[in-house]
Amino acid sequence: MRTILITGPGGSGRTTVAAATALAAAREGVRTLVLGTDRGDSLGAALGTPTGPAPVAVAPGLTAWRPDAAAGFRDDLAGLQERASGVLDLLGAGPLDPEELTPPPGAEERAVLRALRDAALAEEHDLLVVDLPPAPRALALLALPEELRRYLRRLLPPERQAARALRPVLGRLAGVPMPAEWLYETAARWDLELAAVQAVLADRATTVRLVAEPSPAGTDAVRSAALGLALRGLRPDALIANRVLPEEAGGGWLAGPLAQQRKAVDDWGATYGVHRVPHLGRDPRGTDDLAALGVPGAGAAPAPVDWPVEDRLAEDGVLVWRIPLPGAAREDLDLVRRGDDLVVTAAGFRRVVPLPSALRRCRVAGAGLREGELRVRFAPDPGLWPRTP
Incomplete structure (x- = not known):
């Protein structure tokens, strides 16, 4: 399964481009799933079909899904409380009721990573298009699986788990309590989940598309995002220059913006495969507007990035x-x-x-x-x- 990650500066239109990319691929006959990560339903607004925790068919060959971070957090905590029920009883602590829980910071990121893993490993689709958060948050999200796995290995090294049968004896000899079995089991399960996400991101069929408006600010944002992606071993397969004004509109107060736009696109073309998406004069809404943008579908994946x-x-x-x-x-x-x-x-x-x-x-x-x-x-x-x- 191929995965295309789409990100860019905030307000650049990345959600619209993600929806248009998925639609174009579906119309090429590719079974496509587009995954939304915004808390609000911006993906549904672009597609013209509301999206949510349950996958919804948008068009022939196109499915949209926007996971619920709150529900995922409640399910995780309920499972953790069940596994740690003995410790909670010993401490005299009562379990938390799922209805009183609100997701803490980081719950949305974990929900996105889990959804990315589940969607990429499913066999119902040939292409996964992910509408990532704005570039700074997206880069932090992409770094999370590797960083969390490194923290887990430092805090609970795998070699310490080999002596599980000796843990009660070691605890008595040392005079200090040893980590409970459920803690190691939870760490092992998290490591397995994170490894699956890391494998998706490292897959040679996984690519990134950057979306930016051609302007000086857009140029700075693209440079920063591309550098952050390169450090993760990822290379953009295309740069979408979004909301491009028509050249025939040049004149009067538009002369300056058009000149900046032209310079940005020319500079990008020296490094990336640039695709121009026209400004419709309105926010695209629905499949007809998305098709009018002319955003490319899956296309061919670029050569993988090697660190020889x-x-x-x-x-x-x-x-x-x-x-x-x-x-x-x-x-x-x-x-x-x-x-x-x-x-x-x-x-x-x-x-x-x-x-x-x-x-x-x-x-x-x-x-x-x-x-x-x-x-x-x-x-x-x-x-x-x-x-x-």
């Missing part, structure tokens, strides 16, 4: 890890090695990346940014690198 390790031991005595970071500036970059991880920071975006096995036996010998690519040099550590006879 170049062997230059014979020439320079180093291995070079090449990390594509288009649009990055030297002053925005920071690198720190921590054990077997490399912490990469680019313009406020941060990722902790495990080192490839060969590089774990090396020390960092330097780094440089060239042609939109971060090149980190590693020299073999004599104490760890295998010696040649």
